[in-house]
Amino acid sequence: MSEPSLKNWAKVQAPSRSATQQDGDERDYQAFSFGRVSSRLQPMIEFVKADGYRLTLSYMDLKSIATNDPSFGFELSFVHQTICIEGRHLETCYRYLQRNRVESVQEVNRAQAMEGDNEQGMVTNMKIKQNGRSQADAH
DSSP states (O other), rough: OOHHHHHHHHHHHHHOOOTOOOOOGGGGSEEEOOOOOOOOSSSEEEETTTOEEEEEEEGGGEEEEOOOOOOTEEEEESSSSEEEEEEEEEEEHHHHHHOOOOEEBBBBBBBHHHSSSSTTOOEEEEEEEEEEEEEHHHO
């Protein structure tokens, strides 16, 4: 098969992608996603780094959310991890996190951050620390 044929075949064979499985297209980037907004709480939350690393944690393990300004970011303290979220226009994400409504939080890659709309909610940096170590140290 030629390369264009392989690309077409891959498009046909690829499963549909959710909001947490972005393909790098700036239009599709979403800082966070949430399930149905109802009285039912989300049981878990997934954190997706720009490099593809994923961590899913239980909301039951969330102990606190600290911030000086939720628009620019916040720190989530879980039992064994601390997640530091930085970005812009994150007030809605912060409010949904308080109510156990966020299903996933996704970090944008550098190219998307530079090209992105200044009014769009965006997670520009996500640090995951486990037992006092950063994610890079833990692997």
